[in-house]
Amino acid sequence: xxxxxxxxxxxxxxxxxxxxxxxxxxxxxxxxxxxxxxxxxxxxxxxxxxxxxxxxxxxxxxxxxxxxxxxxxxxxxxxxxxxxxxxxxxxxxxxxxxxxxxxxxxxxxxxxxxxxxxxxxxxxxxxxxxxxxxxxxxxxxxxxxxxxxxxxxxxxxxxxxxxxxxxxxxxxxxxxxxxxxxxxxxxxxxxxxxxxxxxxxxxxxxxxxxxxxxxxxxxxxxxxxxxxxxxxxxxxxxxxxxxxxxxxxxxxxxxxxxxxxxxxxxxxxxxxxxxxxxxxxxxxxxxxxxxxxxxxxxxxxxxxxxxxxxxxxxxxxxxxxxxxxxxxxxxxxxxxxxxxxxxxxxxxxxxxxxxxxxxxxxxxxxxxxxxxxxxxxxxxxxxxxxxxxxxxxxxxxxxxxxxxxxxxxxxxxxxxxxxxxxxxxxxxxxxxxxxxxxxxxxxxxxxxxxxxxxxxxxxxxxxxxxxxxxxxxxxxxxxxxxxxxxxxxxxxxxxxxxxxxxxxxxxxxxxxxxxxxxxxxxxxxxxxxxxxxxxxxxxxxxxxxxxxxxxxxxxxxxxxxxxxxxxxxxxxx
Amino acid sequence: xxxxxxxxxxxxxxxxxxxxxxxxxxxxxxxxxxxxxxxxxxxxxxxxxxxxxxxxxxxxxxxxxxxxxxxxxxxxxxxxxxxxxxxxxxxxxxxxxxxxxxxxxxxxxxxxxxxxxxxxxxxxxxxxxxxxxxxxxxxxxxxxxxxxxxxxxxxxxxxxxxxxxxxxxxxxxxxxxxxxxxxxxxxxxxxx
Numbered sequence: 110x111x112x113x114x115x116x117x118x119x120x121x122x123x124x125x126x127x128x129x130x131x132x133x134x135x136x137x138x139x140x141x142x143x144x145x146x147x148x149x150x151x152x153x154x155x156x157x158x159x160x161x162x163x164x165x166x167x168x169x170x171x172x173x174x175x176x177x178x179x180x181x182x183x184x185x186x187x188x189x190x191x192x193x194x195x196x197x198x199x200x201x202x203x204x205x206x207x208x209x210x211x212x213x214x215x216x217x218x219x220x221x222x223x224x225x226x227x228x229x230x231x232x233x234x235x236x237x238x239x240x241x242x243x244x245x246x247x248x249x250x251x252x253x254x255x256x257x258x259x260x261x262x263x264x265x266x267x268x269x270x271x272x273x274x275x276x277x278x279x280x281x282x283x284x285x286x287x288x289x290x291x292x293x294x295x296x297x298x299x300x301x302x303x304x305x306x307x308x309x310x311x312x313x314x315x316x317x318x319x320x321x322x323x324x325x326x327x328x329x330x331x332x333x334x335x336x337x338x339x340x341x342x343x344x345x346x347x348x349x350x351x352x353x354x355x356x357x358x359x360x361x362x363x364x365x366x367x368x369x370x371x372x373x374x375x376x377x378x379x380x381x382x383x384x385x386x387x388x389x390x391x392x393x394x395x396x397x398x399x400x401x402x403x404x405x406x407x408x409x410x411x412x413x414x415x416x417x418x419x420x421x422x423x424x425x426x427x428x429x430x431x432x433x434x435x436x437x438x439x440x441x442x443x444x445x446x447x448x449x450x451x452x453x454x455x456x457x458x459x460x461x462x463x464x465x466x467x468x469x470x471x472x473x474x475x476x477x478x479x480x481x482x483x484x485x486x487x488x489x490x491x492x493x494x495x496x497x498x499x500x501x502x503x504x505x506x507x508x509x510x511x512x513x514x515x516x517x518x519x520x521x522x523x524x525x526x527x528x529x530x531x532x533x534x535x536x537x538x539x540x541x542x543x544x545x546x547x548x549x550x551x552x553x554x555x556x557x558x559x560x561x562x563x564x565x566x567x568x569x570x571x572x573x574x575x576x577x578x579x580x581x582x583x584x585x586x587x588x589x590x591x592x593x594x595x596x597x598x599x600x601x602x603x604x605x606x607x608x609x610x611x612x613x614x615x616x617x618x619x620x621x622x623x624x625x626x627x628x629x630x631x632x633x634x635x636x637x638x639x640x641x642x643x644x645x646x647x648x649x650x651x652x653x654x655x656x657x658x659x660x661x662x663x664x665x666x667x668x669x670x671x672x673x674x675x676x677x678x679x680x681x682x
Numbered sequence: 683x684x685x686x687x688x689x690x691x692x693x694x695x696x697x698x699x700x701x702x703x704x705x706x707x708x709x710x711x712x713x714x715x716x717x718x719x720x721x722x723x724x725x726x727x728x729x730x731x732x733x734x735x736x737x738x739x740x741x742x743x744x745x746x747x748x749x750x751x752x753x754x755x756x757x758x759x760x761x762x763x764x765x766x767x768x769x770x771x772x773x774x775x776x777x778x779x780x781x782x783x784x785x786x787x788x789x790x791x792x793x794x795x796x797x798x799x800x801x802x803x804x805x806x807x808x809x810x811x812x813x814x815x816x817x818x819x820x821x822x823x824x825x826x827x828x829x830x831x832x833x834x835x836x837x838x839x840x841x842x843x844x845x846x847x848x849x850x851x852x853x854x855x856x857x858x859x860x861x862x863x864x865x866x867x868x869x870x871x872x873x874x
Contacts, residue, residue: 116852154700162692177683181690189694235764244702251701252694280693287697296709303713306737309721311710314763317725317734320864321742335735335762337723342709346701359765362807364737365723370854426800427772430781439800439815443777444767447751447801447813450855454807471807472767475777573771595769679773 114420114452121374121456122413125381129405132382133389139289140262140282141394148289155288162280169275172627175263176620178279179256183223183616186249190219193245194237203238204313205336210236217604222249224615225257225497227347227354227467227590228581228607230599234336234357239311246354247343251295254350254383255286257499260619261387264503265394267626268527271634276626290383291350299345301375306368309341340366348379351497353467353590361457361470362446373449373470377457380466384495387502395527399645404505407653408463411494415483416459422480423455428681441480444472455480462487465497467590474569474577474593478680482673484591485580490661491546492587500588500615503622505653507542508660509644510535510625512653516642526644528634535628538621545617547664549586549610554579554668562602568595572679576672585610726865733865738762739812740861745791746829747867748814748822748841750860751801752784755809768805780805792825813857816845830871840866 138145144152159166170178193200194215198208210218214230221228222245231237237246259282266276303309314336322331340356344366347354354360361367361376385405392401423445426437440451449457454471461468462484473484487494493504510524510531517524517531524531557563557578567574577593584591585607592598598607643649713721724737734740739750741760753759754768770777784803789795799818819841827837844863848854 113848113852120852158693158696158700161696162689164689164693174686178686178690181683181687182693185687185690185694189698232764232766243706244698247706248694248698248702252697280689283693284697287701292701292705296705299709300712300716303709303717303721306720306724308723309710309713310723312722315723315725315732315735317732319740320734320861320868321740321744321747333734333738333740333760333762335723335738336764339706339710341713341721342706357765357808359767359808362767363765364739364808364810364812365735368724368737370849374853427777429772429778430800430804433778433782433785434797435781435785435800435803436797436817437800439817441772442800443770443772443804444807445804446807446811447815447857448811448854453854469807472769474769474771475767477772568769569771569774571771571773573773576771593769594767595771676771676773 111452114424117452118416118420118456121378124378125385128382129386129389132386133401134393136290136386136390137393139285140390144289151288155284158284158288164280166278166281169278171275172263172623175276175279176623179260179619180616182252182256182279182283186223186252187219190222190245190249191215193241194218197238197241200238200240202240202243202311205238207236207238213601213604214599217608220608220611221590222246222352222354223253224588224611225253225350225352225465225500226585226588226611226615227352228585228592228611229354229590230604232358233355234338239338242343242356243339247346250343250346250350250352250354251287251291252283254291254352254498255283257497258286258290258387259283259499260622261499261503264506264622264626265391267629268395268529270630272632273630276623276630291346294349295342295345298349298375298379299341302341302344302372305372306365307341307344307372308337308365309339310337311339312337337365344376345379347468348376348466349383351380351384351464351466353461355468359472360468362472367470370448370453373453373457376468377460380460380464380468381495383498384464384501387499391502397645400527403645403650404502404509407650407657408494408505410650410654411490411657412459412463415463415487416456419459419480419483420452420455422477422483423451425477427477432681441475441477444475446471458484459487461591462589463494465492465500465587465589467584469591472594473580473591474595478673478677481576481580481593482669485576485583485673486661486665486669488583488587488589489547489550489665490657491543492589493657497588500618504542504618507539507622508657509653510539511543512649512656513642513644515656516652520640522640525635525641528637529629529632530635535625538625541621542618543660546586546614549613550582551664551668553582553586553606553610557582557606560602562600566597566600566603568597572672572676576676579668579672581607582610586614588614726861734861736859736862737812738810742860742864745825747864748819748826748860749802750814751806751811752780752803753809754805760810762810765808765810767807767809788821794824795821812859812861814860816841816856816858819858819863826867830867832871840870
């Protein structure tokens with residue numbers, strides 16, 4: 110690792126750290142209905158949405174109704190995204206004349222974008238019309254992130270309220286997340302990205318003559334058709350909403366999606382921005398900011414550890430190539446872009462898999478084994494190290510409940526968190542939140558590597574091929590969306606299996622979380638006593654990190670041993 | 683419940699209008715007004731003709747041009763209509779074979795090349811990487827100078843003018859835009 114790599118990473122962490130508090134407090138005000146100064150001009154937009162949709166913003170919902178509203182909204186979203194893809198051939202904004210998407214691929218993509226996963230079995234520039242990218246995919250980039258934030262806010266209300274029957278109004282939480290948070294931030298980021306060269310146009314692709322015009326012996330084309338499109342507007346929300354679905358096939362490795370080191374910095378900052386700041390939103394809303402800082406600290410510890418591993422792995426060249434006479438100083442550059450280099454590619458890989466973002470600026474399939482391992486494991490932890498917008502923090506809060514429960518067992522006291530007694534019901538639900546995605550990863554991988562349809566998709570030979578399948582299931586079941594992209598996943602088998610995994614990872618987690626919210630809201634608050642475990646101390650941070658690591662390591666070590674670990678052992682030293 | 687279904691349909695419709703139509707159109711309008719060149723894909727226009735995009739690499743294999751990164755796009759390299767990386771794992775025998783063939787190609791152009799900069803023989807992530815490292819440009823200077831009948835120092839000075847440093851001296855990696863460098867080469871030494 111070079112000094113410059115260290116400086117770039119230090120600056121990244123510093124800027125992120127500076128943004129956390131103001132943005133976190135801003136979002137707390139939005140969700141408490143105290144619209145922050147300067148955002149009043151958006152109030153008419155909010156009110157108009159309620160009027161058109163006939164929403165009474167003063168009516169609150171119990172957790173079941175909240176869950177039904179979420180499920181209906183997601184269901185309608187899947188239908189619409191599917192329909193637009195199937196009909197895009199006859200719809201406008203399609204200058205390349207792209208035909209309808211196949212039915213299994215379009216259902217997979219619809220589920221993928223509605224669940225905030227943005228797994229992409231398709232290649233953007235050769236599959237999706239500008240209309241599909243805008244009115245189907247960009248919309249879900251916004252609303253799936255907003256839905257995640259809504260569920261988080263509902264859970265926080267569960268901690269805050271006492272003997273209450275309701276946890277908020279889903280439509281209000283959804284609308285406020287979009288109007289006051291996601292939309293303004295996206296507009297600013299989109300324009301900043303355009304200034305760096307991210308393309309934003311509804312014009313058709315351009316054909317240019319190649320400088321070395323004579324066709325070579327391998328038949329190299331004498332012209333180059335450059336795919337363009339309204340990319341910047343989608344890229345901005347893809348990063349801010351932890352969606353990650355690229356406009357182009359290679360996502361943010363594409364020079365028109367991520368052209369400069371500054372555009373790269375802004376995008377990788379946007380990946381962690383909202384998930385990190387939501388920790389402070391949580392602290393502010395429960396009336397004790399230290400609680401938010403403690404969760405942020407636990408996330409940061411895991412993040413920095415995985416970052417160190419990945420940067421070390423990628424800054425070192427591939428020893429196989431070194432032996433052929435390649436200079437190792439540039440790092441492992443297969444699948445990476447020169448403007449980013451090994452350090453920024455490693456930073457991005459860790460940020461995008463720590464958050465359930467899943468965009469890439471380098472091809473993870475070509476990472477050295479330990480780099481790939483870090484990315485995979487961060488997803489397998491349940492996307493709780495920052496995680497998705499809303500979903501990361503409510504996942505981490507489920508782990509916090511398990512941590513206080515374990516501490517309670519040690520001293521023989523009823524566990525409590527933020528003044529709420531944690532009973533059997535909450536523990537059952539928290540266990541579901543943690544175990545359902547784990548089970549989906551492992552059972553799904555086992556199925557895929559046993560069936561011929563599963564094995565048919567594998568691209569690389571040896572343990573790396575197993576890693577491709579394990580990575581895909583880890584990514585889908587935890588709603589990340591990145592891939593070891595060699596895997597040929599655009600088949601009915603993988604579109605179906607991974608679609609199921611995404612649904613389990615999204616709603617199998619959200620519904621138990623809302624159940625916890627409802628149950629906690631109905632409880633009385635117990636006063637802090639001498640036997641209460643303080644949950645803002647370094648001791649609790651250590652306990653929480655230990656629980657996350659123990660669950661992640663115990664569940665996945667055997668599977669990882671068959672993939673990246675054995676691959677690392679096979680590398681010549 | 684039926685009421686919530688109706689609200690879901692209305693809500694998605696309204697939010698589609700806001701985030702799927704108004705937002706991208708507004709961003710496009712402002713972008714084209716304020717950043718007309720950047721928003722259109724960074725086209726390099728000389729004498730009214732678009733010679734390519736400064737952000738999208740082109741394939742070069744003649745000795746008189748600097749070569750860019752190997753590209754894994756199909757069916758031809760640097761297919762800017764279908765970006766792709768190789769996705770070859772670090773131990774994949776195909777990676778080793780490809781890199782060996784590329785090393786032979788580089789040495790075929792100039793047998794005196796020593797250890798080869800890694801970016802010159804590994805496929806980029808996008809298949810469209812417009813840049814190479816300054817080291818990868820340096821090892822090609824003797825070949826290009828010979829093919830153009832110029833002194834190495836002359837070519838080296840041109841390369842040095844095209845090295846882009848880290849942004850703000852900190853971000854990213856130093857790099858050379860291959861298309862812009864080759865355009866400048868052609869301007870400096872017109873070839874028949």
